Amino acid sequence: MKMLTEAVTVVSRAVRQGKSARKIFKKAGFLIPFGNDIDHIIDLQLGGANVLSNFALLDSSVNRSLGAQIWNQIKNLPIGTAINKVTIGER
Known part of the structure; x- marks a missing residue:
């Protein structure tokens, strides 16, 4: 969330084009x-790119919940x- x-x-x-x-x-x-899933550090829905430098490993359930x-x-x-700020609540 900090990033x-x-x-x-x-x-x-x-947009999910290509690989x-x-x-x-x-x-x-x-x-x-x-x-684990490959997570976009900056989500595609927030302008992030589908490139290696924008990927991180994240627990699958956490990743799917965050998105x-x-x-x-x-x-x-x-x-x-x-x-200008992203906050996520607990489930």
Whole structure:
């Protein structure tokens, strides 16, 4: 959350073209431990890129929860809306 809050982020269309984050990460020689996902540090829906430098390993359940929570907070905002703080609640 710290990285998201410190980054310049805007509500964006999450375009998933080309290779998946998982394929890019594995092709670069990294292993993905069981129970982990490749997470976009800056979510695609907040203007992040689908590139190796924007990937990190994250527990699968945490990753999927974070993306959904962000989507629920921004879904009614216009594309291009600047986001200056990201907060996530506990489940």
